[in-house]
Amino acid sequence: MTFVNIQLEEIEIKANAIQFLEPGEGYIKSFEESRIAIIPAGLEQTTSYMQGTARGPAAILAASSQVELYDEELDDEPVELGIFTLDELEFGDKTQEQSLALIGSAFKTCMDAGKFTVTLGGEHSVTIPIIHDLKNRFSDLVVLSFDAHGDLRITYHGELSHACVMRRISDMDVPLYVIGVRSVCREEVEFVRSNSKVEVLFDYQRAERKFEVADLLKWGKHVYVTVDLDAFDPAEMPSVGTPEPGGLRWREFFAIFKEVCENFKIVGFDIMELMPREGQERADFYSAKLIYKMLGYMRRAGQF
Numbered sequence: 380m381t382f383v384n385i386q387l388e389e390i391e392i393k394a395n396a397i398q399f400l401e402p403g404e405g406y407i408k409s410f411e412e413s414r415i416a417i418i419p420a421g422l423e424q425t426t427s428y429m430q431g432t433a434r435g436p437a438a439i440l441a442a443s444s445q446v447e448l449y450d451e452e453l454d455d456e457p458v459e460l461g462i463f464t465l466d467e468l469e470f471g472d473k474t475q476e477q478s479l480a481l482i483g484s485a486f487k488t489c490m491d492a493g494k495f496t497v498t499l500g501g502e503h504s505v506t507i508p509i510i511h512d513l514k515n516r517f518s519d520l521v522v523l524s525f526d527a528h529g530d531l532r533i534t535y536h537g538e539l540s541h542a543c544v545m546r547r548i549s550d551m552d553v554p555l556y557v558i559g560v561r562s563v564c565r566e567e568v569e570f571v572r573s574n575s576k577v578e579v580l581f582d583y584q585r586a587e588r589k590f591e592v593a594d595l596l597k598w599g600k601h602v603y604v605t606v607d608l609d610a611f612d613p614a615e616m617p618s619v620g621t622p623e624p625g626g627l628r629w630r631e632f633f634a635i636f637k638e639v640c641e642n643f644k645i646v647g648f649d650i651m652e653l654m655p656r657e658g659q660e661r662a663d664f665y666s667a668k669l670i671y672k673m674l675g676y677m678r679r680a681g682q683f
Contacts, residue, residue, distance in 0.1 A: 399440055400667075402458050413460070419465065419467040422471075453676070483508030486498065499651075503526075507547050516646070518599075522602075523595065527607065558590060600643070611626050614626055
């Protein structure tokens with residue numbers, strides 16, 4: 380991949396003016412003390428339908444202040460771990476390759492500091508430099524993707540398009556399991572059939588075929604979870620750039636995520652492709668609570 384050859388930039392850790400959850404006094408606030416770091420990466424250079432994912436991270440952060448810190452299901456306040464939100468990455472006139480290198484730099488900085496890192500997109504290509512970093516840290520890395528689309532094309536208006544992100548990850552020889560796909564081209568299906576390290580649980584199959592822990596265990600124990608919000612039913616998640624009928628519901632997602640938490644070491648996750656819309660702020664809140672609930676499930680499973 381082209382961006383790999385670009386020198387990673389040194390980044391300075393700066394606090395975002397809007398911190399995730401805005402927890403107030405009495406909670407950990409510094410980067411040094413926080414267990415979790417959040418990187419807002421509103422990259423939007425290859426979107427192919429509706430525009431607006433660049434505003435996704437800011438919308439999630441703004442909505443997060445309305446999320447209750449206490450989780451009644453878990454009887455816990457995961458915010459106690461310390462959650463530090465970095466200043467939003469600025470891409471300006473950078474090329475796609477340079478932008479991905481900047482994301483890689485930010486992610487590496489957080490990981491080297493010992494932080495569990497959550498990344499907010501932005502288009503799904505944001506995930507590419509993250510996996511490039513993690514594959515050098517964990518020899519048995521597996522990527523679990525939730526997505527309405529295969530994202531396995533060889534190219535789509537360029538090799539680093541959001542529509543090619545899973546193909547680029549597969550090119551790194553990282554095993555890949557995708558859940559919720561309901562829009563895919565023939566080229567992608569043929570690729571899946573011919574590749575022993577790529578599996579797809581199509582949306583139409585979910586009534587008869589369930590996610591099994593063994594599906595991932597055969598590859599490794601370290602799992603990175605990437606969530607394209609169009610994986611969810613648009614009745615629940617309307618604010619995405621490429622919506623598709625059908626999809627996951629909240630409880631269905633967490634039934635799977637709970638199993639992953641209990642059986643694997645999660646090494647990071649991201650939330651991608653929120654496209655904020657006026658009058659649909661519920662989607663921003665949905666995204667913020669999704670992140671907090673994921674962290675809560677991880678804490679209950681002893682991941683932190």
